[in-house]
Amino acid sequence: MEEQKTALYNYHKNLGAKFVSFAGYEMPIQYKDGIVKEHISTRSYAGFFDVSHMGQFFLEGDKTLTDALEKIIPADLRSLKLNHSKYSFLLNNEGGIIDDLIITKTSKGFCIILNAACKDNDVKQIEKFLKKDHKYFLNNDLSLIALQGPKAVEILEKLVPGVSNLKFMTGDNFKFDNEDLYITRSGYTGEDGFEISIPNIKVEKLISFLKENKVNAVGLGARDTLRLEAGLCLYGHDLNEKINPIEANLKWAIAKRRREEGGFNGWEKIKKLIENGSEKKRVGILPEGRIIARENTKIFSESGEEIGLITSGTFGPSVNAPVAMGYIYTKHAEIGTKVHLEIRGKKHGGKVSELPFFKKSYVK
Amino acid sequence: MSEKKFSKKHEWVSLDGDTATVGITKHATEMLGDIVFVEVPEPGKSVEKDGQAAVVESTKAASDVYSPVSGEILEGNKSIVDDPGNVNSDPEGVSWFFKIKVKDKSEFDTLMNKADYDKFCAENPS
Numbered sequence: 001m002e003e004q005k006t007a008l009y010n011y012h013k014n015l016g017a018k019f020v021s022f023a024g025y026e027m028p029i030q031y032k033d034g035i036v037k038e039h040i041s042t043r044s045y046a047g048f049f050d051v052s053h054m055g056q057f058f059l060e061g062d063k064t065l066t067d068a069l070e071k072i073i074p075a076d077l078r079s080l081k082l083n084h085s086k087y088s089f090l091l092n093n094e095g096g097i098i099d100d101l102i103i104t105k106t107s108k109g110f111c112i113i114l115n116a117a118c119k120d121n122d123v124k125q126i127e128k129f130l131k132k133d134h135k136y137f138l139n140n141d142l143s144l145i146a147l148q149g150p151k152a153v154e155i156l157e158k159l160v161p162g163v164s165n166l167k168f169m170t171g172d173n174f175k176f177d178n179e180d181l182y183i184t185r186s187g188y189t190g191e192d193g194f195e196i197s198i199p200n201i202k203v204e205k206l207i208s209f210l211k212e213n214k215v216n217a218v219g220l221g222a223r224d225t226l227r228l229e230a231g232l233c234l235y236g237h238d239l240n241e242k243i244n245p246i247e248a249n250l251k252w253a254i255a256k257r258r259r260e261e262g263g264f265n266g267w268e269k270i271k272k273l274i275e276n277g278s279e280k281k282r283v284g285i286l287p288e289g290r291i292i293a294r295e296n297t298k299i300f301s302e303s304g305e306e307i308g309l310i311t312s313g314t315f316g317p318s319v320n321a322p323v324a325m326g327y328i329y330t331k332h333a334e335i336g337t338k339v340h341l342e343i344r345g346k347k348h349g350g351k352v353s354e355l356p357f358f359k360k361s362y363v364k
Numbered sequence: 365m366s367e368k369k370f371s372k373k374h375e376w377v378s379l380d381g382d383t384a385t386v387g388i389t390k391h392a393t394e395m396l397g398d399i400v401f402v403e404v405p406e407p408g409k410s411v412e413k414d415g416q417a418a419v420v421e422s423t424k425a426a427s428d429v430y431s432p433v434s435g436e437i438l439e440g441n442k443s444i445v446d447d448p449g450n451v452n453s454d455p456e457g458v459s460w461f462f463k464i465k466v467k468d469k470s471e472f473d474t475l476m477n478k479a480d481y482d483k484f485c486a487e488n489p490s
Contacts, residue, residue: 035423036398036449221397221423290401290448292421315400315423322401344419344426 006052007143007200011207015217022220023117025053030219038222039317042189046149047218048210055119056142056197060108061134068129069110073103074264076255080105085169085184087253090125095244095266098125100235104171104184113144115235143203147210148193150361155213156194163194168362177202188223190230190360228323229316231284231355237295238282238311238325246273247327249282281333284353285310285324285341291348293324293341300340300347307332307339316357323357368456369472370481371432376456379472384433387460388420388451391485396422399451404440404462411437411464413471418461420451433471435464
């Protein structure tokens with residue numbers, strides 16, 4: 001299959017982007033400045049990310065649509081207010097995570113932002129629960145731009161007045177150059193910022209404005225270091241179909257009403273895990289010194305027993321130290337527990353750490 | 365100090381008597397991106413030609429650094445261990461990786477000169 005490109009592909013190319021193949025898309029991993037500078041400038045000023053490879057899945061329907069979606073998504077969709085968003089997931093019958101997502105209540109139904117690598121399968125999984133009169137479509141005519149960082153609000157307010165009134169995890173419709181935009185105050189870097197859903201034909205105009213305001217493009221490389229410092233999961237690495245939300249330490253994303261009432265895929269199993277605890281658990285891991293514990297690094301106890309596996313690991317430019325997360329047997333998961341990490345055949349010290357590594361600055 | 369020679373694995377070597385200084389090329393650092401971790405060999409370690417001798421990690425990935433010549437390690441450069449970013453800023457100068465006592469100087473002679481290396485890089489983009 002031919003690699004897909006986002007509407008901004010040529011724009012990235014002109015900025016000197018290095019591309020990688022990601023989820024069937026040719027995506028910029030970094031630009032000329034490199035990952036560390038892109039990361040730091042996002043945290044100190046602002047950066048924009050082309051995340052148009054992600055699925056923008058729109059669903060339309062009445063109350064029966066809400067009921068259908070609640071069978072596969074454990075969020076409280078019935079009480080989700082218009083233009084409010086929740087982080088949640090699609091669950092399989094075993095309570096495993098098919099994908100993690102952001103779902104927003106729209107006037108006609110819902111919009112779900114899906115991971116690029118999962119989106120086609122996600123639609124098939126959701127489809128199983130839908131009724132004939134529910135409408136749904138992945139909108140490929142829209143780009144998705146994340147604008148993240150402490151200056152994001154000030155800059156975007158100049159172009160789209162009113163966005164500064166949005167609170168974290170809410171959104172609204174706006175006008176830009178006679179086109180409709182949907183903007184949410186959200187993101188995946190731990191910074192304040194926005195995700196802007198915009199027609200492909202207008203996206204270059206938006207980006208030109210951001211560039212004029214000294215906002216630089218940030219690639220997938222820095223997106224990864226930013227989200228890992230913020231303790232956020234990357235699907236396919238920290239989450240997959242064999243991992244359930246309790247192990248993943250994401251119980252908070254299962255609404256209280258849903259935990260009690262159930263009625264969603266995998267509820268019986270998840271209920272038991274909530275009551276009895278899970279055998280393993282997602283934790284932060286801080287390696288000693290500067291050595292990086294990358295994905296698939298084995299974790300050992302101090303007594304030499306293999307107790308877990310790293311699922312994401314990199315060097316955190318803002319923390320100025322290596323950071324990682326992984327799964328570890330719950331009895332070893334207490335914060336501060338010393339562990340050994342096997343890197344290139346040698347054991348290195350490390351410890352179980354709190355998440356996030358870098359404090360989030362959301363505007364709530 | 366001799367002229368610099370280059371390996372296909374993007375190391376540079378310069379020779380002074382029977383002591384070789386080895387580092388990674390500017391081209392290598394451009395491919396790697398921001399370097400955030402370096403591991404250099406301990407003195408006394410013996411290394412074979414094209415054997416793994418050091419490690420360099422960027423934000424993207426870990427890579428081995430090979431020794432383009434056989435011999436015994438005399439010294440690893442601790443300053444790049446403490447400040448790996450220096451490898452990006454001066455890869456072919458102060459940010460050498462290790463010095464090695466060369467066993468067989470003919471190994472050095474078989475390496476590429478600058479013009480051949482530049483041509484090699486142009487023909488093998490990655």
